[in-house]
Amino acid sequence: MPVSDTELTQMFEHVLRLSKVDETQSVAVLSSHYSNQRTVRAAMAAAQRLGARVFGVELPSFNHPRAMGNDLTGYCGDTALTGHKAAQRALECADLIVDTMMLLHSPEQEQILKTGTRMLLAVEPPELLARMLPTMQDKERVEAAAAVLQKARSISVTSKAGSDFRATLGQYPTVTEYGFADAPGRWDHWPSGFLFTWPNEETAEGTLVIDVGDILLPFKTYARERITLEIQGGFVRGIHGGFEAEYLRDYMAYFKDPEVYGISHLGWGLQDRAQWTALGLHDKNDGIGMDARAYAGNFLFSTGPNTEVGGSRKTPCHMDIPLRGCDVALDGELVVAGGKVVAPAASLPR
Ligand SMILES: O=c1ccc(O)c[nH]1
Numbered sequence: 001m002p003v004s005d006t007e008l009t010q011m012f013e014h015v016l017r018l019s020k021v022d023e024t025q026s027v028a029v030l031s032s033h034y035s036n037q038r039t040v041r042a043a044m045a046a047a048q049r050l051g052a053r054v055f056g057v058e059l060p061s062f063n064h065p066r067a068m069g070n071d072l073t074g075y076c077g078d079t080a081l082t083g084h085k086a087a088q089r090a091l092e093c094a095d096l097i098v099d100t101m102m103l104l105h106s107p108e109q110e111q112i113l114k115t116g117t118r119m120l121l122a123v124e125p126p127e128l129l130a131r132m133l134p135t136m137q138d139k140e141r142v143e144a145a146a147a148v149l150q151k152a153r154s155i156s157v158t159s160k161a162g163s164d165f166r167a168t169l170g171q172y173p174t175v176t177e178y179g180f181a182d183a184p185g186r187w188d189h190w191p192s193g194f195l196f197t198w199p200n201e202e203t204a205e206g207t208l209v210i211d212v213g214d215i216l217l218p219f220k221t222y223a224r225e226r227i228t229l230e231i232q233g234g235f236v237r238g239i240h241g242g243f244e245a246e247y248l249r250d251y252m253a254y255f256k257d258p259e260v261y262g263i264s265h266l267g268w269g270l271q272d273r274a275q276w277t278a279l280g281l282h283d284k285n286d287g288i289g290m291d292a293r294a295y296a297g298n299f300l301f302s303t304g305p306n307t308e309v310g311g312s313r314k315t316p317c318h319m320d321i322p323l324r325g326c327d328v329a330l331d332g333e334l335v336v337a338g339g340k341v342v343a344p345a346a347s348l349p350r
């Protein structure tokens with residue numbers, strides 16, 4: 001349903017207040033011509049209403065000649081900010097950046113965060129921003145789960161569809177997404193409500209089955225037949241099935257980069273206001289499909305880049321694949337059972 005500009009500004013005031021924006025702060029709104037201009041205006045207005053010093057950084061868009069499709073997560077790494085020292089310096093001076101053009105999985109994002117600047121990504125349509133307006137409870141629940149994940153030294157994932165996957169953990173930090181950037185150097189994404197980490201290099205192994213109904217991003221499709229991924233030594237070594245498997249194989253092979261098969265972030269969804277069905281109600285270019293990444297009880301795995309946590313895999317192809325109906329266990333203790341969040345108790349929807 002349509003969200004008015006007034007409501008959108010009020011929501012940004014709520015989220016920027018949670019992001020510690022006040023009269024002591026400077027806020028940069030980063031955009032390009034393809035940004036949702038209503039979002040840009042609402043972010044600027046809300047930051048001003050909170051007394052912050054606000055400025056806009058608009059960059060000419062970047063298109064890589066080999067990029068396919070319009071999804072902003074479909075081609076990662078190089079962005080309009082790549083090599084743009086002047087703009088990066090301006091952004092690093094801000095206390096908070098509202099990113100409406102997508103810097104995620106770019107080295108520049110990490111460089112900016114390292115200066116202590118906070119960053120909030122907001123590229124979804126206003127209707128999703130409204131339906132998943134972040135709350136302190138979201139933060140408390142995600143952080144409760146993160147307390148378990150960051151201590152874990154192993155993850156295992158099984159499902160009736162035949163997934164039987166494991167990895168060791170601990171080499172990389174846990175990343176939380178609860179929808180507001182409230183600490184120095186923190187990146188977050190509104191809307192969200194999930195957490196993840198990366199497997200220790202070369203330890204991810206076993207089988208992951210993308211079952212009928214599981215979602216493939218950035219394709220924004222619900223699989224209509226099973227795809228079986230064979231994983232060995234941290235990389236996808238085989239993609240088996242019928243047409244859907246052929247499509248995924250062909251898409252990933254197009255990038256001619258062995259690093260696209262690396263297992264990237266692994267985690268699970270906690271957002272009970274996100275819905276598995278929502279993606280089917282939107283056009284492909286409406287947004288990047290955050291319902292699919294955040295819906296409570298998914299096991300979200302991904303392939304490709306690990307620059308977000310200082311890894312060396314800067315590959316443009318990034319697949320996000322949330323699976324339903326999995327058992328996810330950390331050091332043998334279930335956090336998700338049959339696609340339902342079961343622990344820790346403090347992470348369950350209230
Ligand atoms: O919020 C996000 C969005 C995309 C992604 O790959 C990770 N987190």
Ligand SMILES: [Fe+2]
Pocket residue numbers: 265302318319320
């Ligand atoms: Fe991802």
